[in-house]
């Protein structure tokens with residue numbers, strides 16, 4: 292009997308790194324996970340230590356490879372998925388990074404983006420990239436790093452430095468410095484990549500002051516990305532799939548037909564709707580992005596991006612200390628008979644879609660002498676539902692009217708939250724059996740490239756619903772709650 296074929300997926304998220312081992316039916320059979328440090332040097336700044344990230348990747352991979360060996364398996368391929376716009380620059384010779392990773396949530400380049408908007412560049416940026424001129428994306432972060440230390444510009448001009456999103460950095464390290472590449476989905480989040488002709492764009496590079504010599508090659512999501520350096524794991528593994536985490540989640544949720552929609556609730560929340568081979572522009576400040584690129588063919592998506600979802604729950608735990616673990620939030624919220632008029636707007640690092648306000652900051656409204664920790668916990672969970680509803684309103688106005696929402700991510704273990712989401716958005720919500728859809732998407736890509744899976748139809752046949760949530764809230768109650776949220780948002784944006 293031949294050894295069972297396994298697929299390894301590295302999911303390098305914002306708060307933790309997970310490496311998941313899947314069997315050849317897309318079932319997770321082993322997971323290793325490590326949280327790492329969030330660095331907040333100033334208001335609105337968020338950084339990660341690249342060496343700490345690299346160490347979590349090495350450690351979790353080693354555990355998963357050992358688990359595969361114990362099961363008598365062979366690893367057919369490795370897929371990488373990652374927190375997206377987070378940007379790194381390293382030395383091409385030594386692989387040493389020149390600055391911490393500037394995280395997607397970081398707002399330090401908000402002035403630069405403001406001034407480029409004031410100069411009238413946003414329409415051109417949006418036309419080419421599907422994005423808005425916002426500090427969220429990589430472009431302005433790259434220039435910030437280069438200009439932060441005087442010698443870095445000169446080193447960049449001397450072709451000594453490489454830029455990458457986290458996937459690209461990991462690929463470089465995993466291949467022992469042999470491969471400098473990324474995939475089309477990660478490239479589509481940099482604000483220097485034209486999503487229509489699938490090329491780095493000279494006009495955008497000039498606008499954002501990014502030298503082309505820094506850039507990785509852009510490949511399809513399922514591609515031959517190289518082999519892991521045998522010194523790392525004692526064997527060489529084929530790296531065969533890469534996608535940004537939200538795109539990987541759409542693949543893991545088998546959203547392969549136009550109109551299919553998924554929403555992932557991790558640190559942030561990201562809703563992606565497949566729009567097929569058409570890059571549709573939103574009239575309501577949603578993004579156009581590459582859902583995936585396979586065999587040279589690009590499938591597009593409309594995206595709504597919420598910056599704080601699970602991040603706000605982490606703040607309840609680590610900042611306020613009013614819950615011990617994230618899962619406590621469920622019993623606390625369901626223990627109240629209502630929200631008692633309390634609303635929390637988690638604009639810790641500004642607001643994303645559809646407001647795009649980098650300067651907004653978090654707020655709590657409606658406190659009375661009876662309000663306590665429970666109201667704040669419930670308001671935090673509810674804020675995730677209201678923010679999703681705002682995205683759906685924008686989508687509906689753009690003519691996108693989905694009837695079923697597939698959800699995933701760390702937060703959707705919380706049944707109360709998912710039911711509240713279904714009630715607030717007034718939509719049927721489906722939670723799949725495998726909620727590690729991000730890692731699953733990366734494994735699917737690696738499996739497609741290595742012949743473990745035959746086609747997208749093959750992948751879709753593995754998707755299973757674990758729980759269905761039907762909307763069950765009287766319309767008047769829903770309207771009242773949403774009106775309260777709208778007021779809180781309006782006051783936050785004052």
Ligand SMILES: Nc1ncnc2c1ncn2[C@@H]1O[C@H](COP(=O)(O)OP(=O)(O)O)[C@@H](O)[C@H]1O
Pocket residue numbers: 304305306307556557558559600601602603604605617618619620621700701702703704705
């Ligand atoms: N039961 C729960 N209820 C609410 N939030 C939760 C629950 N379990 C985990 N979370 C939140 O989910 C997030 C982790 O999800 P994950 O998908 O691992 O995020 P990421 O990939 O962004 O690191 C954390 O921010 C955590 O606070």
Ligand SMILES: O=P(O)(O)OC[C@H](O)CO
Pocket residue numbers: 304305306373374375376395535536537557558559560
């Ligand atoms: O870490 P997550 O899962 O919230 O995802 C982060 C996104 O990729 C940021 O765009």
